[in-house]
Amino acid sequence: MAEEDGVRRRDFINIAAVSAAGVAGVGVVIPMVSQMSASADVLAASSTEVDISNIDPGQAIKAVFRKQPVFVRNLTPKEISEANAVPLSSLRDPQTLAERTKEGKENWLITMGVCTHLGCVPLGAGEGENRGEFGGYFCPCHGSAYDTAARIRKGPAPKNLEVPEYEFTSDTVVKIG
Amino acid sequence: MARILSILVGLFFTVALAWSFGKGAYTQITEPPALTAEHEFHLHPKKVHFASDGAFGKFDRQQLQRGFQVYKEVCSACHSLSHVAFRDLAQLGYSEAEVKAIAAGFSVPGTDPNTGEATMRPGTPTDYFPKPFANDIAARAANNNAVPPDLSLMTKARHNGPAYVYSLLTGFTEQPAELLKEFPEAKTPSGLHYNPYFANLNLAMAPPLTADGQVEYGDGTKPTVDQMAKDVSAFLIWTAEPKLEKRKQTGWAVLGFLLFATILGYMSYRNIWAGKKH
Amino acid sequence: MSFPWAKEYTPAHPFMKWMDEKLPVPRLIYNAVGGGYEVPRNLNYFWNFGFLAGLCLVIQIVTGIVMAMHYAANTGVAFDTIEMTVRDVNWGWMFRYAHANGASAFFVVIYIHIFRGFYYGSYKAPREMVWLLGVVIFLLMMATAFMGYVLPWGQMSFWGAKVITGLFGAIPFVGEPLQQWLLGGFAPDNAALNRFFSLHYLLPFVILGVVILHIWALHIPGSSNPTGVEIKSESDTVPFYPYYVAKDGWAIGVFAIAFAAMVFFFPNALGHPDNYIPANPMSTPAHIVPEWYFWPFYAILRAFTQDFFFIPAKLMGVLAMFGAILVWFFLPWLDKSPVRSGSYRPTYKKFFWFGLIPAMAVLFYCGGAPAAEPYVMFSQIAGLYYFAHFLIILPVVSAIEKPLPLPYSITEAVLGKDEGAELAPSA
Numbered sequence: 001m002a003e004e005d006g007v008r009r010r011d012f013i014n015i016a017a018v019s020a021a022g023v024a025g026v027g028v029v030i031p032m033v034s035q036m037s038a039s040a041d042v043l044a045a046s047s048t049e050v051d052i053s054n055i056d057p058g059q060a061i062k063a064v065f066r067k068q069p070v071f072v073r074n075l076t077p078k079e080i081s082e083a084n085a086v087p088l089s090s091l092r093d094p095q096t097l098a099e100r101t102k103e104g105k106e107n108w109l110i111t112m113g114v115c116t117h118l119g120c121v122p123l124g125a126g127e128g129e130n131r132g133e134f135g136g137y138f139c140p141c142h143g144s145a146y147d148t149a150a151r152i153r154k155g156p157a158p159k160n161l162e163v164p165e166y167e168f169t170s171d172t173v174v175k176i177g
Numbered sequence: 178m179a180r181i182l183s184i185l186v187g188l189f190f191t192v193a194l195a196w197s198f199g200k201g202a203y204t205q206i207t208e209p210p211a212l213t214a215e216h217e218f219h220l221h222p223k224k225v226h227f228a229s230d231g232a233f234g235k236f237d238r239q240q241l242q243r244g245f246q247v248y249k250e251v252c253s254a255c256h257s258l259s260h261v262a263f264r265d266l267a268q269l270g271y272s273e274a275e276v277k278a279i280a281a282g283f284s285v286p287g288t289d290p291n292t293g294e295a296t297m298r299p300g301t302p303t304d305y306f307p308k309p310f311a312n313d314i315a316a317r318a319a320n321n322n323a324v325p326p327d328l329s330l331m332t333k334a335r336h337n338g339p340a341y342v343y344s345l346l347t348g349f350t351e352q353p354a355e356l357l358k359e360f361p362e363a364k365t366p367s368g369l370h371y372n373p374y375f376a377n378l379n380l381a382m383a384p385p386l387t388a389d390g391q392v393e394y395g396d397g398t399k400p401t402v403d404q405m406a407k408d409v410s411a412f413l414i415w416t417a418e419p420k421l422e423k424r425k426q427t428g429w430a431v432l433g434f435l436l437f438a439t440i441l442g443y444m445s446y447r448n449i450w451a452g453k454k455h
Numbered sequence: 456m457s458f459p460w461a462k463e464y465t466p467a468h469p470f471m472k473w474m475d476e477k478l479p480v481p482r483l484i485y486n487a488v489g490g491g492y493e494v495p496r497n498l499n500y501f502w503n504f505g506f507l508a509g510l511c512l513v514i515q516i517v518t519g520i521v522m523a524m525h526y527a528a529n530t531g532v533a534f535d536t537i538e539m540t541v542r543d544v545n546w547g548w549m550f551r552y553a554h555a556n557g558a559s560a561f562f563v564v565i566y567i568h569i570f571r572g573f574y575y576g577s578y579k580a581p582r583e584m585v586w587l588l589g590v591v592i593f594l595l596m597m598a599t600a601f602m603g604y605v606l607p608w609g610q611m612s613f614w615g616a617k618v619i620t621g622l623f624g625a626i627p628f629v630g631e632p633l634q635q636w637l638l639g640g641f642a643p644d645n646a647a648l649n650r651f652f653s654l655h656y657l658l659p660f661v662i663l664g665v666v667i668l669h670i671w672a673l674h675i676p677g678s679s680n681p682t683g684v685e686i687k688s689e690s691d692t693v694p695f696y697p698y699y700v701a702k703d704g705w706a707i708g709v710f711a712i713a714f715a716a717m718v719f720f721f722p723n724a725l726g727h728p729d730n731y732i733p734a735n736p737m738s739t740p741a742h743i744v745p746e747w748y749f750w751p752f753y754a755i756l757r758a759f760t761q762d763f764f765f766i767p768a769k770l771m772g773v774l775a776m777f778g779a780i781l782v783w784f785f786l787p788w789l790d791k792s793p794v795r796s797g798s799y800r801p802t803y804k805k806f807f808w809f810g811l812i813p814a815m816a817v818l819f820y821c822g823g824a825p826a827a828e829p830y831v832m833f834s835q836i837a838g839l840y841y842f843a844h845f846l847i848i849l850p851v852v853s854a855i856e857k858p859l860p861l862p863y864s865i866t867e868a869v870l871g872k873d874e875g876a877e878l879a880p881s882a
Contacts, residue, residue, distance in 0.1 A: 020438035031546035187846025428719025439708025
């Protein structure tokens with residue numbers, strides 16, 4: 001009996017030692033994985049201020065937010081009514097224009113300029129660019145078409161263009177982020 | 178044959194070294210090297226204790242804030258702090274709003290969004306501390322031909338850095354009379370300042386902390402020169418290594434685990450070799 | 456060589472059998488560091504340092520790959536990217552300190568490993584090839600460490616690069632163009648930094664390759680041992696697994712404790728403060744020294760202060776510095792002793808402990824000291840002994856010394872004459 005206990009105790013120590021080595025291995029892997037995630041300087045969310053005083057109705061500009069383009073569009077009344085005329089049930093990602101803009105500033109459509117399919121920059125923000133068959137944005141990579149509220153209407157993209165967090169710090173300045 | 182060759186090569190090197198040694202020793206005896214003023218009057222940093230010292234050391238955040246104030250009001254006129262961003266100041270215990278306010282108090286280089294011209298704009302938390310001079314030439318021109326070094330890493334860039342900074346700031350004195358008597362040609366040149374803690378005894382920086390109360394502390398600490406020097410040194414320990422606390426804490430956890438694992442490993446080793454003489 | 460009593464690898468699981476037919480890696484491992492590799496039973500703790508050196512190489516490669524993910528080899532930003540890594544990257548400070556101190560740990564381990572070889576005559580036949588490959592590894596390590604030290608582009612980095620490439624400038628005729636070729640310019644700059652980074656990433660894998668050859672060559676005669684007597688029978692050996700796996704395992708623990716203490720509590724103790732000052736090609740630091748592991752050779756370099764006949768002092772110093780390591784290549788043929796282990800060589804042992812070790816200690820100390828008296832004179836005497844030891848004393852002493860009687864076998868050395876004789880079959 002005593003002999004067997006001794007054997008078991010010894011096995012236990014060997015197993016414990018090997019387990020400790022395993023724990024050490026995991027302890028090394030954690031920082032190795034962690035070091036690849038965004039560093040503190042990248043995460044320090046940089047906000048972007050955009051001056052919108054020079055954007056006429058029907059025009060759009062591209063600004064930069066987190067190293068990606070943001071579209072700031074001044075919608076015309078026609079574009080607003082077109083967007084509001086679309087029945088929500090027909091949309092892939094149902095959202096009203098009002099939900100995608102700030103109250104009282106429905107003509108300011110501010111979205112990320114990143115196609116929700118695979119991340120290309122859609123056309124339509126620049127003067128004279130192809131705005132697609134729904135009059136909003138058109139992504140040339142795989143043919144996603146967005147309407148005047150930048151909602152996905154046709155093509156492979158699953159979601160509407162993302163609306164970032166923003167606020168109007170004055171009538172002519174928008175702070176994104 | 179190999180052995181004879183080897184001995185010849187050996188003789189070549191040993192004789193050459195003996196020759197160098199002999200000549201060197203002879204010169205040493207006939208012309209002993211003259212002592213220099215640095216050799217005799219340079220002092221090692223004073224002994225000074227900081228809260229962050231030692232294996233369990235932690236920053237005293239009140240002190241870091243005071244030290245930051247000294248940097249901001251005194252040092253930053255000439256010295257940059259280029260590796261530190263305003264957002265890092267949150268680690269000193271400032272709130273987000275306070276960090277924003279501090280950042281906005283500095284103007285940093287920017288670009289006019291409409292014309293593309295270089296302008297100055299108020300800092301934001303993501304900005305780094307601005308440089309007081311556009312470049313080294315401007316710094317030299319404004320500072321008696323000496324470039325004020327960046328302070329971010331100062332306490333790691335000198336032997337015994339924290340004590341060195343403290344000693345230098347409190348070490349300005351008149352040049353001792355014995356020095357001048359012994360080395361008349363070592364008189365501090367005009368425009369330089371005598372400080373025995375500086376490697377060559379004379380530096381371009383004028384004493385920056387000259388009077389008690391030069392900085393007004395908000396926390397009631399008496400701003401003596403000694404206190405201000407100590408506080409700014411503590412602040413520079415932090416700028417040089419903001420991760421110091423995390424490093425030591427992680428260290429204890431790692432050492433504790435390793436000790437446990439090593440004892441297990443030793444017991445396992447004894448088990449396996451039990452009964453095996455070696 | 457596999458000893459006749461070594462256990463054969465016998466896969467039990469059908470998958471392992473399948474694997475053994477297609478790609479017998481498990482068999483290779485079993486025969487290299489598993490139950491199939493027979494090792495002398497009497498190895499002392501100095502024999503753990505080979506395994507630890509391998510561990511150090513792994514630490515350096517792993518932490519180095521991490522550092523390279525955040526580093527940029529451009530003189531404008533190199534210094535800042537390292538600071539960014541330390542300040543902003545998750546655990547970046549730990550990887551940086553581990554990589555910097557890992558180099559020191561590697562050299563501590565390798566110096567002990569090499570001097571173990573000197574004392575126990577590990578370089579002697581039949582292990583000459585093991586030794587030669589080991590010296591190659593040491594040279595590669597020095598090159599890798601030197602180039603790695605340049606990468607942070609601090610003051611010591613810059614001036615180290617300048618001074619060490621300056622050594623090549625001492626070579627007659629081709630020196631200057633060679634130095635310019637090495638740097639890709641007149642002084643260290645972007646071209647040099649980029650190629651040093653490229654090579655610093657490449658060489659560790661070359662080292663890894665030579666390490667594999669080193670182990671391969673070792674496994675032909677098998678490990679040496681503190682008596683220097685070759686293996687005669689089964690009772691002289693134990694299988695690597697589990698015996699030496701367990702012993703190396705707990706040695707790793709001791710090593711890791713010492714290493715962690717350095718990384719977490721004294722991370723800058725072995726570094727030079729000046730390397731926290733960004734490189735400034737216009738101003739040399741008052742006291743430049745290489746990293747501590749180069750000090751003995753740096754002391755030898757500086758010890759030659761006088762022209763020797765027609766050879767300039769500068770060239771003499773460079774020749775001697777490289778010669779001090781190259782002489783190790785010839786050890787297997789300079790040492791004529793019939794006995795390997797210093798334990799049975801009374802005269803050699805005295806020269807080792809009272810000559811070589813103190814000389815190395817003095818060289819280490821003086822290499823890190825300023826280039827002033829009395830340090831130069833000390834390094835001249837120590838350097839003189841260093842060359843005399845390997846090139847004159849060793850060949851002569853090994854030829855004339857009368858070694859002590861050796862034990863018949865490892866078993867006899869371990870168990871004593873009577874018990875050992877019972878276990879060991881008569882040869």
